[in-house]
Amino acid sequence: MLELNPQSIAFFILSILTLGGAVGVVTSRNLIHGAVYLIISLFGGAGLFVLLSAPFLAAVQVLVYIGAIAILIIFAVMLTRSMTAMREVFNRQWWSSALVAVLLFALVIGGIVLPLWGPNGVAESQPVSDMVATTVDLGVALVDGDQYVLPFEVASLLLTAAMIGAIVIAREDD
Amino acid sequence: MVPLWMYLAVAAAMFCIGVYGVLARRNAVAILMSVELMLSAVNINLVAFWRYITPENMSGQAFAAFVFVIAAAEAAVGLAIVISIYRSRRSVIVEDVNVLKG
Numbered sequence: 001m002l003e004l005n006p007q008s009i010a011f012f013i014l015s016i017l018t019l020g021g022a023v024g025v026v027t028s029r030n031l032i033h034g035a036v037y038l039i040i041s042l043f044g045g046a047g048l049f050v051l052l053s054a055p056f057l058a059a060v061q062v063l064v065y066i067g068a069i070a071i072l073i074i075f076a077v078m079l080t081r082s083m084t085a086m087r088e089v090f091n092r093q094w095w096s097s098a099l100v101a102v103l104l105f106a107l108v109i110g111g112i113v114l115p116l117w118g119p120n121g122v123a124e125s126q127p128v129s130d131m132v133a134t135t136v137d138l139g140v141a142l143v144d145g146d147q148y149v150l151p152f153e154v155a156s157l158l159l160t161a162a163m164i165g166a167i168v169i170a171r172e173d174d
Numbered sequence: 175m176v177p178l179w180m181y182l183a184v185a186a187a188m189f190c191i192g193v194y195g196v197l198a199r200r201n202a203v204a205i206l207m208s209v210e211l212m213l214s215a216v217n218i219n220l221v222a223f224w225r226y227i228t229p230e231n232m233s234g235q236a237f238a239a240f241v242f243v244i245a246a247a248e249a250a251v252g253l254a255i256v257i258s259i260y261r262s263r264r265s266v267i268v269e270d271v272n273v274l275k276g
Contacts, residue, residue, distance in 0.1 A: 018188060052221045089200065
């Protein structure tokens with residue numbers, strides 16, 4: 001079904017990194033370990049972006065997720081230090097949560113896999129063309145008046161508001 | 175290339191692992207990490223659909239870029255709230271924060 005070329009081997013290694021890291025995040029008792037697993041998982045995601053020929057998003061994933069968000073989480077873990085090693089990792093509803101997650105996964109995977117047996121399922125699972133838009137096109141689209149300039153500005157405003165809000169919330173009252 | 179459904183399956187598995195983390199973990203920081211996992215899975219989905227279905231149109235990558243912005247804002251505000259709660263209640267266990275519970 002799937003020939004073994006370097007691309008598919010890279011896909012499997014990156015998928016294992018991504019999913020293994022995700023399982024580590026959810027199950028690790030020590031949150032610092034959890035943050036390291038999160039970095040591994042996001043790094044695997046960045047590799048998947050490279051395989052999907054979106055190198056700019058891969059770079060943003062490394063810079064924003066790993067460089068900023070993961071470090072922010074590690075800071076938060078350190079500031080709430082006494083809570084890192086608690087006895088019970090999961091709450092009392094963990095088994096019903098697991099049931100919900102497994103059912104959701106079964107539902108989604110059914111929706112993904114069942115159309116493959118349709119009339120043109122296998123043909124649709126390959127890219128429609130090898131002409132891929134580049135990072136230049138992404139940059140133009142983000143500031144083009146006909147495309148995404150308004151969402152782009154709203155996103156900038158949202159980031160500013162979130163930054164000010166985070167400072168106000170976390171500031172010590174005196 | 176690797177068929178599209180494999181990317182979707184990896185993203186779905188990652189999203190469901192994140193759902194489990196959000197529902198079952200007790201530590202607020204761990205819940206935020208699980209939310210980041212879910213957002214990252216959504217991004218993999220967006221970029222995979224972009225590459226396989228509309229590779230000449232930028233909408234998929236632009237949406238993924240906006241998801242990055244939302245993730246950064248959510249992490250900053252969420253962790254600020256966690257630190258603020260820890261300062262007033264000496265706990266980051268979500269079950270201890272039940273002032274609004276009816």
